[in-house]
Amino acid sequence: MGVLLIGSGDFPMSPADVVRTLAGQGSPADSLIVNQIRLPRVVTGLAVGAALGLAGAIFQSLVRNPLGSPDILGFSQGAATGVLAMIVLVGGGSAAVASGAAAGGLATGVLVYAVAGRSGAHGQRLILVGIGVAAILTGVNGYLLTQASITDAARAVLWLTGSLDGRDWSDSAPLLVALAVLGPLVLVGCGRALRMLEMGDDAAHGLGVPIERARLIMLAAAVLLTSLAAAAAGPVAFVALTAPQLARRLTRTAGPNLLPATCMGAALLVAADWVAQRAFPGHQLPVGVVTGLLGGGYLVWLLVTERKTGRI
16 A cells, blocks of 8 residues: 555556665656655654554553544643644744654643543543543643644644645654554553453453553553654544454454554555545645544444444
């Protein structure tokens, strides 16, 4: 999918030409288009999708509910608050935006965890607290936009929609580093603990899982991945909600399905970006518009399904 996306556009290239250029054997024009323009966008899309898919799988497993998602729990809005503060109040570049997103997301995580309490760090209470915090932060973000200059407000609104336009290596670098560090930590180091926690705290404790420490590590990792994904491409909606559920249906296996959810998130985002670029010839949509339309429909279907089964 990534090779096809790199090769499509106003200057189309065959998959063979793309691979040849990536191997350093393309013409100077092909090298400029592939390595400097299209490749950073595709890599950013893959990294953002992978981070959101992994974070969504962690949240849904911890709260034991398919509605557990950083979009709903308020962490995406917290990262957005941090980024807007940097854009509107400081006017910083990529490093400032990344640090603002991380600070905003982590601060929101601490707030949600403190309000929910240790006994409520999973299940319905965490979801309800997250929804309330998300509503508050949405109002804060709207206020920050009213305080911005026209130029900064336009930049912030485009970022809030979720877009991969004009992304370069500096935008994706913090997220790629986080994936390289946190990915193995979660997939290898915490995967077993997460599977045990899905069976309940008593069962996990009986199997020797340090419940509070494991939960805090995974929550912090998921919040940080969500925040840096938002810094790279904006708060792209619903990927973290849909990717784990689609991965679970495709694999037909129980458990958190962390690696399948990661791959599914990456595939979903680059596919959505391809649709965003091709849906209306001559006009490119922000990728967040496509994920919002598709994910919103999925959320309605999920709520109807959960109501029929009596879970909500």
